[in-house]
Amino acid sequence: MNLLYLTFGDNISNHSQAYFSIYSFLAKEISPASINVITDKPWYYASIKSKLNIIEADAALLNKWRGPYQFFWRVKLKAIEKICSLYSGSPVLYLDSDTFFYGGAQDFEKWSESRQAAMFENEGPLKRLPSKTMKTMSRQLKNITIAGLSGLESMEMWNAGVVFTPNQLGGKEMELALKLCDEMCRAQVKDQFVEQFALSVALAQSYGLEAADGHVAHYWSNKKEWNELISAFFMENQMLGLSFEEQLKRFRTIDLSTCPVVRISSTTNRRLKQKVDQLWGDKKVEYLMKR
Secondary structure, eight states, X not given: OEEEEEEOSSOHHHHHHHHHHXXXXXXXXXXXXXXXXXXXXXXXXXXXXXXOEEEEOXXXXXXXXXXXXXXXXXXXXXXXXXXXXXXXXXXXXXXOSSEXXXXXXXXXXXXXXXXXXXXXXXXXXXXXXXXXXXXXXXXXXXXXXXXXXXXXXXXXXXXXXXXXXXXXXXXXXXXXXXXXXXXXXXXXXXOTTHHHHHHHHHHHHHTOEEEOTTTEEEOGGGHHHHHHHHHHHHHHHHHHTOOHHHHHHHHTTXXXXXXOSOOOOOHHHHXXXXXXXXXXXXXXXXXXXOO
């Protein structure tokens, strides 16, 4: 199986999350056929570059990948398409940086041989999802045909933090995903989750879909706590002067069950905290003065 990460921007946490995710495979003595990182910051991966195939995505390439409607998350579809083309006929596993593998080597091998696609988890039929964004998408897609498909509002939305394709169709699944994405953008469908829905539909149509949450954790709702754990892990590795192999050995000692992978606060909770910060923020903030 060929792994893929897509990372960009100056937020170092996104890149350290990708490191941690990569370690979660290598620490289990799993040997993917390749580990690919498409990034606009290739220098952040210098310490493990011998383990990776690093593909630099400069501003010009990212702009091209946004496509005719300049939809940013179309970049994700193009990245998966590129790796599928690079390793034609060999399975590809895309992972958001805020993920890690917690299964065993046998799970990985079995998954690699699957002929069914996978995404992180099934969120349900689009028309039954409760958020305003999903309701708007469902309403906009009702009674129209996109990429030759109708009844899209009844199709299922899957979480795209993990995307696995057997990659056995010569790129036709990603061709369909891109067509769905572009035609939804052209129809001015609310675009917050367009690439996610395009992948959900294209992979379900091409292979059928199963959930990947039995192998991979996706802590999108609790990044703060996981970023703290990850930062401490890599900082201590640096301070202890550990070799790469020693770092992997230390990774195996982490109890990954001590930090919640899901933490969703109520809207009221978030609003109250924001209000408190607005009304009773920091009393004093000082910076060093330039000489």
